[in-house]
Amino acid sequence: QVQLAESGGGYVQPGGSLRLSCVAPGNIFGTMGWYRQAPGKQRELVATITDSGITHYDYFVKGRFTISRDNAKNTVYLQMNSLKPEDTAVYYCNVNVVNRKGWEVYAKDYWGEGTLVTVSS
Numbered sequence: 001q002v003q004l005a006e007s008g009g010g011y012v013q014p015g016g017s018l019r020l021s022c023v024a025p026g027n028i029f030g031t032m033g034w035y036r037q038a039p040g041k042q043r044e045l046v047a048t049i050t051d052s053g054i055t056h057y058d059y060f061v062k063g064r065f066t067i068s069r070d071n072a073k074n075t076v077y078l079q080m081n082s083l084k085p086e087d088t089a090v091y092y093c094n095v096n097v098v099n100r101k102g103w104e105v106y107a108k109d110y111w112g113e114g115t116l117v118t119v120s121s
Helices: none
Strands: 003-009 008-013 018-023 031-037 044-049 055-057 065-070 075-080 088-099 104-112 113-117
Touching: 003 088, 003 104, 018 031, 018 088, 018 113, 031 065, 031 075, 044 065, 044 075, 055 065, 075 088
Parallel strands: 008 113
Antiparallel strands: 003 018, 018 075, 031 044, 031 088, 044 055, 065 075, 088 104, 088 113
């Protein structure tokens, strides 16, 4: 079920830049992140950021990509620089929410519909 509104994908030349945005509803709040899935590969983590600003990057994008968030807008961004053809994939926004019901604690993932990033000459 699509819960998040993401945008920013498109076509870019190698070495170019794109900025992805994802807006979550106010009641969906938690660690936010970006995942991607390329043809023939499993969905993989790109970057995550907690509500306090702690970030984690995949080894192969660190130094080129920057994840950030605006808690007031419940929005997460992914600035992608120095893009390579191997970055081509469908990028998915994610919010991991930890909820409680009575004594139970559980986590739930919310996903965007995916936005296609194509890096090609």
